[in-house]
Amino acid sequence: MNCPECDGEIRVPDDAIEGEIVTCPDCGASYELVKSNDRFDIKPAQAVGEDWGE
Amino acid sequence: MIVIKIGGSIVDGLHESTMQDIKALINNSEKIAIVHGGGKEVTRIAERLGKEQRFIVSPGGIRSRYTDKETVEIYTMVMSGKINKEIVLMLRSNGINAVGLSGIDADIIRAERKKRLVIIDERGRRVAIDGGYTGKISKINASLLFSLLEQGYTPVISPIALSDEYEMLNVDGDRAAAYIAGALNADAVIFITNVDGLIMNDKLVTSLTYDDAKMLLPKIGFGMEKKVLACTEALSMNVKEAIIASGDRKDPISSALRHENCTVISNGRR
Numbered sequence: 483m484n485c486p487e488c489d490g491e492i493r494v495p496d497d498a499i500e501g502e503i504v505t506c507p508d509c510g511a512s513y514e515l516v517k518s519n520d521r522f523d524i525k526p527a528q529a530v531g532e533d534w535g536e
Numbered sequence: 537m538i539v540i541k542i543g544g545s546i547v548d549g550l551h552e553s554t555m556q557d558i559k560a561l562i563n564n565s566e567k568i569a570i571v572h573g574g575g576k577e578v579t580r581i582a583e584r585l586g587k588e589q590r591f592i593v594s595p596g597g598i599r600s601r602y603t604d605k606e607t608v609e610i611y612t613m614v615m616s617g618k619i620n621k622e623i624v625l626m627l628r629s630n631g632i633n634a635v636g637l638s639g640i641d642a643d644i645i646r647a648e649r650k651k652r653l654v655i656i657d658e659r660g661r662r663v664a665i666d667g668g669y670t671g672k673i674s675k676i677n678a679s680l681l682f683s684l685l686e687q688g689y690t691p692v693i694s695p696i697a698l699s700d701e702y703e704m705l706n707v708d709g710d711r712a713a714a715y716i717a718g719a720l721n722a723d724a725v726i727f728i729t730n731v732d733g734l735i736m737n738d739k740l741v742t743s744l745t746y747d748d749a750k751m752l753l754p755k756i757g758f759g760m761e762k763k764v765l766a767c768t769e770a771l772s773m774n775v776k777e778a779i780i781a782s783g784d785r786k787d788p789i790s791s792a793l794r795h796e797n798c799t800v801i802s803n804g805r806r
Contacts, residue, residue: 503654503662514652514664527664528652534592534600535670535706536544536575536611536695 483524487511494522503527537567537685537722538789539775541713541766543729544574546783547619550728555630557787558690562632567685570627570634570692571716573709574619575601581618582610592655595662598758603706608669612638612704615694623692634690640698642680645712647671647697647705671697671705673712676719685720710766718773725770726792727763728783733799734760744801746771767801777802 483492490508494515498504502515504524513524538561542550562568579589579601587610590602603611616638627634639645650667657663684691693716695709710727717725734741734756744752749768756764760780767778781788781798792798 497659499657499663501664503664527654534594534598534650534653535603535708536573536578536601536615 483522485509485511485513486524492524498522537569537720538793539713539717539720539722539725540568540570540789541710541725541727542570542572542623542783543709543727544572544576544619545730546728547572547574547577547623549730550626550783551785551788553786554783554788555626555632557789558627559630559632561789562690568690569681569685569716569720569722570623570690571709571713572615572619572623572692572694574615574694575709577619578611578614581614582607585610592653592665595654595656597656601706602665603668603670605669608704608706611669611706612696615696620692620694627690627692632690633688634692635684636692636694637680638694638696639707639712640696640704643677643698644680644693645673645695645697645707645715646675646677647673647699647707649699649701649703649705669703669705671699671707673697673707673715676715678716678719681716681720708762708766710763711769714766714770714775714778715773717770717775717778722770722775724777724779724793725767725775726779726781726789727766728781728788728792729763730782730784731760732782732797733780734764740797741799742795744799746801746803749801764801771801771803 485506488509512527514527515522620636624634624636652664695712697705697707781792
C-alpha cells in the first residue's frame, strides 16, 4: 500500500493486527491499520500525549 | 492564594503537624485550595473488588492504568468518596472548614476525552487502542472555588473531569492542580509528595527557572517528570512559583513556602 502523503511504499507485516501503527519509510508519516472488507486500509494515526491520568 | 496538591503516596504519611500548619496559614488570611491524587489506592480497591487493573505501556515506556468504563466508576468511587472524604475529615478534625468536591461538580474540571491511545503491545509493536476514560484538561471553571474561598471554606478537589459528552474522566492530579492554580491566579502551587523534591545526580535540586525545568524534562524519571511538567504548566498560567516538597517533615507547607529542603521552580532568575 502507498503513503497518501508521499506515495512511498508502506509494508504491512503478515501478522499485523487492526489498530497497529505503520510508518512510511520515506516521509515518516504514521498510520493506523483499519479493517475494510477483510483487508487493511490506513488512516492517519492520532498524535496522543502520554498523560493517561492517575 | 495557594494550591496544594497532596499526592496519593503521602496522604497516610503526612507529618502530624500538616493540618495545623495549613490552619495557621488560613488564620493568617491565606486562601488555600487542595487537590489530591490516589492512583495506588484506586488499584488496591479495584483489585479487592475483583476488577483486575490493566496496565499499558506507551511508546515512551511509561506504564499507566487503562481506564475502561468499570475502572472509571471505581476510580470515581475511591477518589471522590474514600480519599477525598478522608482528607476533608483530617482538615475538619483540625478546625479547618473544608468542603470536598470532584472536578465534575460545578464543571470545575472540563477535559477532552482521548479518542485513541498508542501503546506498545506484547509483541513490542505500536498499536492504537480505544482511549478509554482519560482526558486532557481543557478548561477550569473556578467560580464556585472563588465563592467558597471568599466565604472561608477550603475546597478539596479530586481529579475527576467532565467530558464534553458528560462522562467522568480520569485526569492526572498534578496537572489538575496546576490548571486550578492557574485559574485561581495562585501565588504558589505546592506538590506535596514522599520525597524532598527533584533529585538529579543524587542531589536535591533546590531551584530552577522555567527554562531550566523545560530543558531538564526529558532527563527526569516518570512520576517526578509529571510533577515538573505540571510546575511548568502552572508557571505558564502565571502562577508565581511551583514547589515540590516532602509531606513528611514538620510544617511542610510553610517550610516549602520558605523554600527549605525542596525544589522551587519560578519564572524569575535563580
